Amino acid sequence: xCGIVGYIGKKQAAPILLEGLSKLEYRGYDSAGIAxxxxxxxxxxxxxxxxxxxxxxxxxxxRAVPGTCGIGHTRWATHGEPSKVNAHPHVSGNxxxxxxxxxxxxxVGVHNGIIENYQELTDKLLRHGYKFYSQxxxxxxxxxxxxxxxxxxVGPIDAIAKxxxxxxxxxxxxxxxxxxxxxxxVARKDSPMIIGVTDEDTYVASDVPAILKYTRNVYYIGxxxxxxxxxxxxxFYDLNGDVVEKExxxxxxxxxxxxxxxxEHFLMKEIHEQPKAVRDTLNSVWKENRFDFxxxxxxxxxxxxxxxxxxxxxxxxxxxxxxxxxxIEDIAGIPVRVELASEFRYRKMLFDPxxxxxxxxxxxxxxDTLAALRESNAQGVKTLAIVNVIGxxxxxxAGSVFYTMAGPEISVATTKxxxxxxxxxxxxxxxxGLVRGTLTQECYDEMAQELFALPDKIARILEEKERxxxxxAKFANASDAFFIGRGIDYAISMEGSLKMKEISYIHSxxxxxxxxKHGTISLIEEGTFVIGILTQSGLFEKTISNMLECRxxxxxxxxxxxxxxxxxxxxxxxxxxxxxxxxxxxxxxxxVPLQLLGYYLSVARGLxxxxxxxxxxxxxxE
Numbered sequence: 001x002c003g004i005v006g007y008i009g010k011k012q013a014a015p016i017l018l019e020g021l022s023k024l025e026y027r028g029y030d031s032a033g034i035a036x037x038x039x040x041x042x043x044x045x046x047x048x049x050x051x052x053x054x055x056x057x058x059x060x061x062x063r064a065v066p067g068t069c070g071i072g073h074t075r076w077a078t079h080g081e082p083s084k085v086n087a088h089p090h091v092s093g094n095x096x097x098x099x100x101x102x103x104x105x106x107x108v109g110v111h112n113g114i115i116e117n118y119q120e121l122t123d124k125l126l127r128h129g130y131k132f133y134s135q136x137x138x139x140x141x142x143x144x145x146x147x148x149x150x151x152x153x154v155g156p157i158d159a160i161a162k163x164x165x166x167x168x169x170x171x172x173x174x175x176x177x178x179x180x181x182x183x184x185x186v187a188r189k190d191s192p193m194i195i196g197v198t199d200e201d202t203y204v205a206s207d208v209p210a211i212l213k214y215t216r217n218v219y220y221i222g223x224x225x226x227x228x229x230x231x232x233x234x235x236f237y238d239l240n241g242d243v244v245e246k247e248x249x250x251x252x253x254x255x256x257x258x259x260x261x262x263x264e265h266f267l268m269k270e271i272h273e274q275p276k277a278v279r280d281t282l283n284s285v286w287k288e289n290r291f292d293f294x295x296x297x298x299x300x301x302x303x304x305x306x307x308x309x310x311x312x313x314x315x316x317x318x319x320x321x322x323x324x325x326x327x328i329e330d331i332a333g334i335p336v337r338v339e340l341a342s343e344f345r346y347r348k349m350l351f352d353p354x355x356x357x358x359x360x361x362x363x364x365x366x367x368d369t370l371a372a373l374r375e376s377n378a379q380g381v382k383t384l385a386i387v388n389v390i391g392x393x394x395x396x397x398a399g400s401v402f403y404t405m406a407g408p409e410i411s412v413a414t415t416k417x418x419x420x421x422x423x424x425x426x427x428x429x430x431x432x433g434l435v436r437g438t439l440t441q442e443c444y445d446e447m448a449q450e451l452f453a454l455p456d457k458i459a460r461i462l463e464e465k466e467r468x469x470x471x472x473a474k475f476a477n478a479s480d481a482f483f484i485g486r487g488i489d490y491a492i493s494m495e496g497s498l499k500m501k502e503i504s505y506i507h508s509x510x511x512x513x514x515x516x517k518h519g520t521i522s523l524i525e526e527g528t529f530v531i532g533i534l535t536q537s538g539l540f541e542k543t544i545s546n547m548l549e550c551r552x553x554x555x556x557x558x559x560x561x562x563x564x565x566x567x568x569x570x571x572x573x574x575x576x577x578x579x580x581x582x583x584x585x586x587x588x589x590x591x592v593p594l595q596l597l598g599y600y601l602s603v604a605r606g607l608x609x610x611x612x613x614x615x616x617x618x619x620x621x622e
Contacts, residue, residue, distance in 0.1 A: 005020035011201065034070055035070060075088050107177055115168070145163045165239065189224055195227060197219070220249065303431065306355065309336045312344040319491055359372060461578055478506050489534065547572065
């Protein structure tokens with residue numbers, strides 16, 4: 001949520017800021033702004049509401065705001081409505097913050113996150129003569145930095161450190177001081193931030209895509225750390241003001257990976273990248289004809305000693321966890337409990353001392369999942385993270401890490417990250433089964449062969465996307481949809497339903513098919529859209545019966561099943577077939593036509609596919 005971009009170097013800052021912010025639009029925003037300094041001149045602040053193009057037009061694509069040092073921000077409203085006044089950057093002075101022009105302020109800054117004790121801090125600053133022009137918690141932070149800077153007559157790092165100690169909440173902060181032209185100061189707590197460098201230039205951003213065009217050499221600023229940025233250099237500090245040594249990390253993604261590459265939308269591009277994401281994730285841990293966990297950080301001895309697995313995640317990652325629960329319990333014979341991270345973090349969990357807690361997050365910064373990880377670490381249980389971003393908070397704090405190889409995912413609705421997370425969970429199930437003796441070597445080899453066949457099978461499904469496009473055009477005006485399935489098919493239904501509702505805005509729900517008669521079937525009426533998932537042979541007939549119960553009440557039925565189950569055509573109005581695979585892995589295939597269905601419904605309804613309303617890619621606040 002929200003996006004920060006900063007630049008200091010020898011180039012004009014404003015065009016770089018605007019371009020970087022455009023790469024972060026997927027994070028969700030309602031307003032945007034930039035602040036640029038030209039040498040020792042005062043900072044010029046320009047802000048606008050709505051789309052980033054409005055800000056670009058106000059500044060002639062940045063050319064009207066000269067200067068080589070600047071910060072920019074796309075805001076997701078938390079405290080205060082979307083408006084120019086509430087948009088970032090904010091200043092320490094008493095200007096209105098409503099338009100553009102130079103501002104006479106000691107401190108100018110932008111901020112991601114939420115300040116929980118902002119009211120307490122506001123009261124403190126009011127007593128010291130500060131006035132407020134906005135309703136944002138960010139303005140409070142900027143003025144607090146200014147207060148400590150002036151009161152103690154200290155440098156920027158000490159002033160920011162005093163602020164960090166006083167503030168409760170989460171934040172990524174980037175500020176410029178009037179007395180320090182040509183420098184940007186940053187700090188973070190629980191919100192993502194990266195620093196990129198070249199020989200002459202330094203960049204700061206909330207996420208890698210914002211700076212990929214300029215550099216792949218980045219620093220990951222740690223939690224409760226600060227940094228001073230100048231052209232081509234970055235110096236890091238802890239809360240005591242002591243210098244912290246950092247190693248540069250090379251981002252393996254290239255700039256083209258964050259572009260549409262000829263596709264109309266990022267979502268469709270990322271749907272088509274799933275075969276590669278699955279194949280790369282498999283190959284990352286496949287060595288000498290078996291999966292190797294040495295780089296993940298789990299030994300066979302540890303795997304043998306676990307008596308319980310907890311999996312916690314949010315959104316689509318939670319749906320991965322539900323599918324993984326069935327696969328791991330069946331293949332590895334170990335009890336698995338799945339928890340929403342937003343619930344996990346606030347419950348007094350009775351941890352099995354021999355448990356493994358698996359946390360799943362694409363960004364590695366998901367606030368609730370990170371909190372669940374920290375609680376698990378505090379309880380002394382072993383933790384394993386499945387994440388896509390090297391150096392992310394979750395990756396750094398987990399005991400072990402399984403990196404998925406999805407590359408940058410720009411569209412808000414996840415596709416290839418979901419698929420690569422599923423593959424990671426299948427691999428865990430198989431490795432645990434082999435080590436614990438519940439899976440024979442022969443079965444292990446057969447399953448591995450099935451896994452490596454999945455990329456080509458996903459590609460086969462994508463070759464028939466026009467059929468789903470035709471079907472979606474017919475149902476673009478649907479108002480309600482229900483997804484039903486049993487077992488793993490229920491987990492698939494959950495993800496299919498989410499894809500439909502988040503990007504097409506069609507109300508949809510997923511239900512375990514056996515629960516229909518316990519209340520839900522009362523909602524079925526003439527023309528209701530019901531999607532049945534039928535990939536599990538042992539549950540096939542029961543789910544067919546549930547679908548027919550819906551049809552007898554007027555529902556229109558779509559069936560998703562494996563090739564060979566042609567009897568579905570006798571009962572459903574429209575049938576989508578997927579290649580056969582080991583039924584434990586069916587989610588990897590059945591989800592693809594459901595992703596396509598959600599996509600084509602959104603396109604047919606004329607919606608913003610990649611940036612659905614009210615949603616953000618990375619949920620870094622509660």
